[in-house]
Amino acid sequence: MNLIVLILFGTSVLxxxxxxxxxxxxxxxxxxxxxxxxxxxxxxxxxxxxxxxVVWALISWYSIKYDTYERxxxxxxxxxxxxxxxxxxxxxxxxxxxxxxxxxxxxxxIIGLNSKRAGTAFLFxxxxxxxxxxxxxxxxxxxxxxxxxxxxxxGNDIPLLLVSLGFxxxxxxxxxxxxxxxxxxHGSAPANASVLLSATMTLMGVxxxxxxxxxxxxxxxxxxxxxxxGAFTVFFAALLTYTAERTKVLPGFSTIENNGGILxxxxxxxxxxxxxxxxxxxxxxLLYSLAHSVSKTGMFMISxxxxxxxxxxxxxxxxxxxxxxxxxxxxxxxxLLPTLGGVAVWMLLESLFMQSTQFxxxxxxxxxxxxxxxxxxxxxxxxxxxFISFTQLLKEKRTERISLSLPVLSAGxxxxxxxxxxxxxxxRPFVSGNISLGIPxxxxxxxxxxxxxxxxxxxxxxxxxxxxxxxxxxxxxxxRPILRKAEIWNGGVRLDSVYTSFAxxxxxxxxxxxxxxxxxxxxEREDGVKNIFWDSILSLGKFYRSFSRFITYKFMNSSMSxxxxxxxxxxxxxxxxxxxxx
Amino acid sequence: MRYYRxxxxxxxxxxKLGNYDxxxxxxxxxxxxxxxxxxxxxxxxxxxxxxxxxxxxxESVRFLISTPGEVINNISAHTEFKQRSLKIIGNTIxxxxxxxxxxxxxxxxxxxxxxxxxxxxxxxxIPDDKVQAKRIIEIELERIRSHIYVLSRMVEPAxxxxxxxxxxxxxxxxxxxIGKYTGHRFFFGINGIxxxxxxxxxxxxxLLPIADEIRTVQESLVGSAIFVDRLQNNxxxxxxxxxxxxxxSSGFHFDARTDSEALPYASLGFMPVVELDGDAYSRLIQxxxxxxxxxxxxxxxxxxxxxxxxxxxxDNSSFxxxxxxxxxxxxxxxxxxxxxxxxxxxIRKLDILTPSEINFPVFLESMKGGVLTDFHFNWESFGIWxxxxxxxxx
Numbered sequence: 001m002n003l004i005v006l007i008l009f010g011t012s013v014l015x016x017x018x019x020x021x022x023x024x025x026x027x028x029x030x031x032x033x034x035x036x037x038x039x040x041x042x043x044x045x046x047x048x049x050x051x052x053x054v055v056w057a058l059i060s061w062y063s064i065k066y067d068t069y070e071r072x073x074x075x076x077x078x079x080x081x082x083x084x085x086x087x088x089x090x091x092x093x094x095x096x097x098x099x100x101x102x103x104x105x106x107x108x109x110i111i112g113l114n115s116k117r118a119g120t121a122f123l124f125x126x127x128x129x130x131x132x133x134x135x136x137x138x139x140x141x142x143x144x145x146x147x148x149x150x151x152x153x154x155g156n157d158i159p160l161l162l163v164s165l166g167f168x169x170x171x172x173x174x175x176x177x178x179x180x181x182x183x184x185x186h187g188s189a190p191a192n193a194s195v196l197l198s199a200t201m202t203l204m205g206v207x208x209x210x211x212x213x214x215x216x217x218x219x220x221x222x223x224x225x226x227x228x229x230g231a232f233t234v235f236f237a238a239l240l241t242y243t244a245e246r247t248k249v250l251p252g253f254s255t256i257e258n259n260g261g262i263l264x265x266x267x268x269x270x271x272x273x274x275x276x277x278x279x280x281x282x283x284x285x286l287l288y289s290l291a292h293s294v295s296k297t298g299m300f301m302i303s304x305x306x307x308x309x310x311x312x313x314x315x316x317x318x319x320x321x322x323x324x325x326x327x328x329x330x331x332x333x334x335x336l337l338p339t340l341g342g343v344a345v346w347m348l349l350e351s352l353f354m355q356s357t358q359f360x361x362x363x364x365x366x367x368x369x370x371x372x373x374x375x376x377x378x379x380x381x382x383x384x385x386x387f388i389s390f391t392q393l394l395k396e397k398r399t400e401r402i403s404l405s406l407p408v409l410s411a412g413x414x415x416x417x418x419x420x421x422x423x424x425x426x427x428r429p430f431v432s433g434n435i436s437l438g439i440p441x442x443x444x445x446x447x448x449x450x451x452x453x454x455x456x457x458x459x460x461x462x463x464x465x466x467x468x469x470x471x472x473x474x475x476x477x478x479x480r481p482i483l484r485k486a487e488i489w490n491g492g493v494r495l496d497s498v499y500t501s502f503a504x505x506x507x508x509x510x511x512x513x514x515x516x517x518x519x520x521x522x523x524e525r526e527d528g529v530k531n532i533f534w535d536s537i538l539s540l541g542k543f544y545r546s547f548s549r550f551i552t553y554k555f556m557n558s559s560m561s562x563x564x565x566x567x568x569x570x571x572x573x574x575x576x577x578x579x580x581x582x
Numbered sequence: 583m584r585y586y587r588x589x590x591x592x593x594x595x596x597x598k599l600g601n602y603d604x605x606x607x608x609x610x611x612x613x614x615x616x617x618x619x620x621x622x623x624x625x626x627x628x629x630x631x632x633x634x635x636x637x638x639x640x641e642s643v644r645f646l647i648s649t650p651g652e653v654i655n656n657i658s659a660h661t662e663f664k665q666r667s668l669k670i671i672g673n674t675i676x677x678x679x680x681x682x683x684x685x686x687x688x689x690x691x692x693x694x695x696x697x698x699x700x701x702x703x704x705x706x707x708i709p710d711d712k713v714q715a716k717r718i719i720e721i722e723l724e725r726i727r728s729h730i731y732v733l734s735r736m737v738e739p740a741x742x743x744x745x746x747x748x749x750x751x752x753x754x755x756x757x758x759x760i761g762k763y764t765g766h767r768f769f770f771g772i773n774g775i776x777x778x779x780x781x782x783x784x785x786x787x788x789l790l791p792i793a794d795e796i797r798t799v800q801e802s803l804v805g806s807a808i809f810v811d812r813l814q815n816n817x818x819x820x821x822x823x824x825x826x827x828x829x830x831s832s833g834f835h836f837d838a839r840t841d842s843e844a845l846p847y848a849s850l851g852f853m854p855v856v857e858l859d860g861d862a863y864s865r866l867i868q869x870x871x872x873x874x875x876x877x878x879x880x881x882x883x884x885x886x887x888x889x890x891x892x893x894x895x896x897d898n899s900s901f902x903x904x905x906x907x908x909x910x911x912x913x914x915x916x917x918x919x920x921x922x923x924x925x926x927x928x929i930r931k932l933d934i935l936t937p938s939e940i941n942f943p944v945f946l947e948s949m950k951g952g953v954l955t956d957f958h959f960n961w962e963s964f965g966i967w968x969x970x971x972x973x974x975x976x
Contacts, residue, residue: 245626312626492635492663493644502626503651510652510953528625528650 020074027060062407080106093139115188124185134166167205171259183252191304223271230263231372238376258292279427291340298329298411311390311501317399321409328412330384340419600933634663641968661972692913700920704907716778722876728914729869739958786884813863817960819948826916831868832860838912862963936970
């Protein structure tokens with residue numbers, strides 16, 4: 001079955017060389033086949049086939065009309081997907097790395113060919129390769145302790161630490177820092193490629209961490225480390241999502257924020273020893289990933305449907321399907337029920353609450369983590385309102401382009417659909433019902449720490465039913481809402497003010513001025529804030545360049561003797577390290 | 583001109599009066615002041631129009647606020663919505679006074695007295711001490727009421743219903759007291775050349791209960807951390823171009839009661855009180871302090887009247903019919919100056935420099951860098967009247 005899927009996706013790459021449209025249709029067909037063959041019935045890490053398949057089918061449908069670029073885009077797009085399929089199907093480290101690099105190099109080429117600034121692609125490449133180096137190191141260490149290149153149980157946490165650090169870099173995260181390479185580089189690609197990079201390439205990172213976590217022994221310290229990194233990222237990425245001014249940079253920061261949330265769930269998986277609890281936590285990772293991927297697909301498609309790159313500029317109009325779909329996907333990203341994002345956030349916060357009742361170090365830590373996530377979610381809700389308002393709702397004229405907006409509507413419907421049927425995607429021990437409340441078995445998610453106990457319950461279908469019921473009641477009781485349009489009163493003078501997205505988020509700039517340092521001479525950025533983490537990374541990069549230049553001119557200035565000395569010293573160091581390690 | 587002379591700039595610059603720069607005791611040729619270019623745009627900035635006809639503003643004025651959201655980068659104001667063109671030139675003094683009294687009804691006494699003092703100066707009339715004493719009582723009564731009103735306006739944006747109603751009732755009581763003694767709540771028709779047709783004897787006793795209640799309000803307001811927080815560091819300004827309460831709340835001892843001889847405050851040993859911080863809170867405290875200072879002044883004048891001191895009556899039998907005069911008084915808002923030219927008993931020329939004109943640019947400057955939610959508190963704390971700004975004399 002693996003081979004069939006690989007052949008199908010490989011054929012799509014070849015088709016794209018001939019015709020862009022054929023390539024995209026090939027991906028749609030291949031994705032559907034992949035979901036049927038690999039994802040159903042949905043269980044464990046096979047879930048990632050479902051996520052990837054849904055996103056690829058959606059975005060390829062969108063790309064058929066959207067792709068007005070030269071042929072290279074479709075080829076690289078399909079090639080990148082082929083790389084991801086390799087990652088998902090891999091049974092050993094070599095296959096995984098091969099797929100990983102095909103995916104990364106295609107992404108690099110897409111950004112390089114599209115971006116007006118050469119540095120953007122290098123930025124993407126630098127972080128991609130840094131990620132690869134850590135993953136290779138982790139896999140090499142895993143090989144050294146197991147003697148096999150196949151994914152197999154590891155009796156040691158060090159490979160997990162190394163590969164997780166590598167994967168989180170690919171997900172746009174850095175330990176207790178906030179890197180901007182992801183929003184900058186993902187935002188520089190065409191919209192369909194942005195989805196690929198932001199929704200599914202980062203998904204591969206989640207897949208990688210989960211895969212290695214399930215093969216590693218649990219470790220509370222390691223789990224807490226990644227929970228800390230995740231929560232820290234959620235809060236600071238949410239801040240920059242809120243202040244972002246570009247239509248594709250905001251979703252980029254939102255990706256980092258979402259991945260931070262997923263990393264918290266992954267950290268819990270690493271920390272918890274109980275297989276029962278792990279089942280619930282793995283479900284969170286999977287549902288959160290699905291929610292993020294589908295919502296982010298919708299978001300980037302809306303960005304692609306806008307002619308402008310900045311929220312406050314441009315003249316593109318609104319579209320009915322974009323509006324409905326957009327409201328649904330941002331609701332999901334805001335963690336609102338009954339969308340899938342709401343279910344995932346509820347499950348994550350519920351897990352942290354459950355841990356906080358255990359009165360251990362992890363319990364206290366969970367309270368702090370939960371507070372940071374709650375803060376981040378609040379900011380994200382504001383950011384999502386900003387996104388949908390300034391890309392759609394506040395637009396005055398209409399420009400209906402159904403072929404481009406129907407995929408957005410579909411993404412919106414899917415996040416609601418998956419939210420409602422999420423009980424069928426959650427690990428079975430955590431699904432129940434309550435006949436006395438009219439909820440049949442299979443429609444209620446139950447959070448619990450041990451079998452037979454109940455901590456909290458959620459019934460997405462019940463919430464949808466209630467919303468629908470009250471909506472219908474309102475319609476029946478009051479009829480269709482009567483809309484009255486009144487001329488805006490602007491103090492008695494002509495209305496000539498245009499509210500800006502920058503102004504929308506300026507409250508946070510002012511309230512958190514000690515962190516964001518707005519309006520200072522250094523904040524020449526479009527979002528008007530200062531990211532001290534990114535600035536320090538850039539300073540480190542500049543220092544490293546100066547240092548390298550110094551070494552190059554001073555010691556490696558085409559001098560054969562220095563070069564030989566360098567090789568000998570490097571060889572000795574490697575030898576010493578090898579002896580020390582073994 | 584008894585109070586002023588033409589000459590080189592000297593002492594405190596008060597403002598631009600007609601074609602002249604007005605100093606404490608000198609009027610000089612006007613300097614060329616160029617309005618700085620304010621068209622600097624920052625990221626995400628847009629113009630927010632506040633007014634001219636909207637809630638929160640008592641008079642018609644449009645503020646055009648350049649903001650990138652919350653913070654005010656720049657602000658300009660348009661007062662033309664209330665612009666009035668008053669036909670005064672060519673009128674008799676009595677007819678002119680009818681209009682002057684109504685130029686800013688709330689500060690009617692100050693305007694009428696400044697106008698009459700400038701007329702008297704032009705005609706060479708030296709007003710009687712008793713008339714001058716009554717004029718001081720009028721202006722101080724007006725100051726008490728005006729300051730109470732400004733306090734109420736400052737409380738209103740905080741949504742403090744109880745102190746707002748309390749202050750409104752106090753203002754009403756002062757107005758009724760003025761009405762009881764003068765026959766008109768806004769002093770209309772009581773002032774004339776070298777005459778004030780009022781007997782203020784006993785007014786201080788009537789004011790005492792009001793004074794006690796102002797203390798109560800003061801204690802409740804400064805005891806509210808929420809309210810104080812909205813005022814402290816809001817609209818902080820220290821400008822030599824300011825006047826009145828605004829200047830005195832930022833450490834300047836500017837006060838026409840000490841550096842103008844038009845009214846004999848010097849004989850009372852008057853010294854202005856000052857605050858130092860120059861923010862809206864300082865202006866609030868300054869106004870409260872000035873209310874009590876005005877009460878002290880009224881007390882002294884009331885005591886004089888009870889002692890039945892013989893006020894000097896000047897010999898004004900041979901006053902001129904033509905002339906040029908200037909007089910400056912400390913209205914509740916600050917320096918108020920009238921420059922008149924009289925010919926054949928009619929007004930030939932009239933220039934007015936109002937405190938609102940002086941303080942308005944200072945307010946606009948103080949608002950830069952502030953946030954929109956602080957706007958109301960700061961605006962009201964300045965006690966500016968658009969009616970004093972949007973007026974031209976013809």
